[in-house]
Amino acid sequence: MSSVRDLLAEGSMLAGDEARREAEVLLCAALDKPRSYLMAWPEAEVAGSLAQRYRHWLLQRSKGVPIAYLLGTRDFWSFSLQVNEATLIPRCDTELLVEQALALPLSDTATVLDLGAGSGAITLALAMERPRWCMLGVERSEKALEVAVANARQLGLERVEWRLSDWFSDLAGRRFELIVSNPPYIAEQDVHLDTGDLRFEPRSALVSGSDGLDDIRSIIAQSPEHLEAPGYLLLEHGFEQSGAVRALMTAIGFSNVASYKDLAGHERVTGGLWSGMAR
Incomplete structure (x- = not known):
């Protein structure tokens, strides 16, 4: 029978600077114990x-499979979400989008749309922080939507509305005070698609045309038809795309267009105000 110390040593099969930390995460999950247990009981024998x-998890991780997919969960905002190969893995960068949405001067009962909800991360974070907001999460992948609905149920947020729709295709006549989205924004030939966790995540949720902006263009162009006046649009995008996104929003009549930086100092979110005055 192997000890905690022995099993952690086997984690050396993993590559990279995070090998030890990843081995600890996997062993904690296998044992259902906190990290402090590993430090306090290195000689403890493991069944x-x-x-x-x-x-098994070590072997899969050594092949590159994301830890979030191995464990089936990922922490986001103040809760844990179920994730699988049908969904993107929620990242801390996306919390900036949530923060900026919460900072807007919206009514207590605002109508809010999350386009491309995936696992439900953004929708559920906003629903948790603003219990009276009327949240609608839209997703074009049926399998991803099933995950979002399950996460809402687990968090006791079953009042959130969900809909299967390709962006605005099934939302005729619906208008919102705020539209948020973390759409696909990686260019088709981007070399990063063949590295890290991106290799295993659904391409349809990552890639958007030759410059990565096809879905962003579509959302910006169609959003005035679904925004109240005044209403807000907030988009996550690549760290080198903020200028292009600001230009697209300004060109069709959004005002107060601004970009916001993540903790690394990169402009990751851009938003603007729609007042009903198209150019």
């Missing part, structure tokens, strides 16, 4: 079935 589960 064979738990060691086998850990070693």
Whole structure:
């Protein structure tokens, strides 16, 4: 029977600077113990079935499979979400989008649309922080939408509305005080698609044309038909796309267009105000 120390040593099969931390995360999950347990009880013997589960995860991780997919969960905002291969893995960068949405001067009962909800991360974070907002999460992948609905149920946020729709295609006549989206924004030939976790995430949720802006263009162009006047649009995008996104929004009549920086100092979110005055 192997000890905690022995199993952590086996984590050396993982590559990169995060190998030790990743081995600890996987072993904690296999044992259902906090990290402090690993530090306090390195000689503790581990049952064979738990060691086998850990070693299976190590092998999969050594092949690049994201930890979030191995464990089936990912922390976001103040909660944990179910994730799988049908959804993007929520990232801390996206919390900036949530923060900027919460900072807007919206009514207590604002109508809010999240386009491309995925696992439901943005929709559910906003619903949790603003219980009286009328939230609608839209997703074009049926399998991803099933994950979002399950996450809402797990968090006790079943009042959130969900709809299967390709962006605005099934939202005729609906208008909102705020539209948020973390759409696909990676260019088709971007070399990063063949690295890291991106290799395993759904391409349809990542890639958007030759410059990565096809879906952003579509959302910006169609959003005035679905925004109250006044109403707001907030978009997450690539760290080198902020100028292009600001130009697209300004060109069709959005005002107060601005970009916001993430913790690394990159402009990751751009938003603007729609007053009903198209150019």
